[in-house]
Structures are given as structure tokens and as C-alpha cells.
Amino acid sequence: DAGVTQSPTHLIKTRGQQVTLRCSPKSGHDTVSWYQQALGQGPQFIFQYYEEEERQRGNFPDRFSGHQFPNYSSELNVNALLLGDSALYLCASSFDTGELFFGEGSRLTVL
């Protein structure tokens, strides 16, 4: 049984560019949450998707957007990248509000 998978594992972008990160939830899970983890800090909640809609959102600007597909996979999009967007982006899945299972993250570097 595959767990939560994320792609790509690493990527480098320049300021002003746009990036899309992808997440496939654990089998049987219908809810996907995204977290941003800056270097040396704990993860911060970006948003959560359930039934293809954003159910809850943290304190992140509109440059951060997402999508959930009918198969429950999800994308995180970040527009107009800033240096401060450099971080590890973690995806976590759950069955509704059950236990969270995390992926290994996508490491984004903005130059």
C-alpha cells in the first residue's frame, strides 16, 4: 500500500516564476492538507482540500492556490515566487478528519 507520494522531490526556480507541486494521497484517503516548512522551523498550515473544495486556509497570500481532483490527488500552485517561498512543502492525507499521514515533501529553492 503506497503512502503519500509527492513530486517533484526537489526543484529550483527563480523569483517571479510559478511552481506546481503534486500530491497523491494514501489509498482510501479523501482529504489533503498542505504545509510549508521553512528551514529550521515547524510546518505551517497552508490549506486543506476535501471533496475538491478548499475547506480551510491558513495565513497565506492568494499567490498560494490549490486544487483537488476527483481521484483525491492534489496540486499546490505558487505564483510570483519570492525568495521567502523557499521551503519544504509537505502534503498530508487523511480520511476526513482522521489521522494525518505525511509525504516526504518537495524541497523548493527560489533564487
Place this chain on the structure above:
Amino acid sequence: AQTVTQSQPEMSVQEAETVTLSCTYDTSESDYYLFWYKQPPSRQMILVIRQEAYKQQNATENRFSVNFQKAAKSFSLKISDSQLGDAAMYFCAYLGADSSYKLIFGSGTRLLVRP
């Protein structure tokens, strides 16, 4: 707003010994959950232990146990018989009962295990 504080950036323990990681939190909610997560170099967050605030009994999972002091808003993690594989970042996290899994994390404690 809820906050989680981990005041120990780094801790060190001898293999087979016991270590305690500290966590305090602030909330006005009466119903919530607390968690300890482990993040090894592989970066994947792994749930270590979970505590429901309404339960007075401290949670235990094999070598891992917590000391939950609700009045003091303290939630420490004790690791007994430490193993080399326990070396990792440990994060304390808070979840309000009605917040749909918006976890609030502390800044983490790096645990080093000396052979």
C-alpha cells in the same frame, strides 16, 4: 490564537538512556488534541504519540510516553531506552477539536543519540 513552544532547540542522550523533550502550548479552547511527530532526515513526518485533552491518563506507545499537565499547558515527551534510530527532529503539535486538522506545530527539538 493558539501557540506551541518548544524551548529546547537541541537535546542529546546516550544510547539506552532516557530523555525528556519539553513542549508548552497556549489555548483558550477546552477540547483539543496534542501530538508528537518525528521527522528523520528522510523528511517524512511520523506520528509518535497522541493525547486527547479530555483524557487525564497519559498516553504511552512502547518506549514513548507523555506527561500531560493540562492546567500548566505542558506536554512533554519521554523516550526510554533511547536507540540510534530515535535521532531526528521532534515536533510538538496542537489541534483544536473543531479545526478540521489544522495542526499548529512548535519549532522543533533536534535529538542526538550518542552511541
